[in-house]
Amino acid sequence: MSKFVKCPFDPTHVMLANRLPIHLIKCTRNNTQVEMLRCVFNTTHLIKAQEFQSHLLSCESRPDFDRFVIADALPAELSAADQIDIIQCKEDWDAEPVVESYKPESHITNKLIMRRLTGGSASVRREFRESERKRFQNITEVNQDESM
Ligand SMILES: [Zn+2]
Ligand SMILES: [Zn+2]
Known part of the structure; x- marks a missing residue:
């Protein structure tokens, strides 16, 4: 499972992927003059500002991120009973006074x-x-x- 990655600040910094977060803390301190942006798909990706757009289009973590968003937006587990509850709840608040519900x-x-x-x-x-x-x-x- 071990995988080598390059430091975004210096391509000569090569390390195991699981070491990158620790390395970035150190390397960010040594490269404060370089403007780096954090990848929206993977928080361990730091990208130089001028390369940020192209990284987002080719980011290796992007497929995972897309799946996550779709799963979050469409809860497939929502049962028929849950849907009825939601509708009833809405009617109570919009149309009927609270005292009528009992x-x-x-x-x-x-x-x-x-x-x-x-x-x-x-x-x-x-x-x-x-x-x-x-x-x-x-x-x-x-x-x-x-x-x-
Ligand atoms: Zn580095
Ligand atoms: Zn990325």
Whole structure:
């Protein structure tokens, strides 16, 4: 994996790529009179100002950078559920007052879903249905009390 690179200040400075960042700190101090620009594709690339444009067009790190930007702009993992949430959120903020978002009646309705008892004898199932009916009655009564 080791790869040799040239120092942007002096082509006679050749070193392993992983040594370049450390070398650049030192070499930048020794070359303050040279105007160097940092590559937008790779922060370890320092390029002389007059060569900057041509470097950007031929930079070896550029394909990686392009992939990164595309992946960031188009999140492929966005599920249908996430999209619905975003739309609902937008509607709440734009169209409806905040106080309207809590609806007690729809909250109660959610509880009025008949539970089913699977298995058990016929008498047990009958008893369960009876208890469910009472539970529904209680919910309905509570709902009426609250609405008064
Ligand atoms: Zn150097
Ligand atoms: Zn570069």
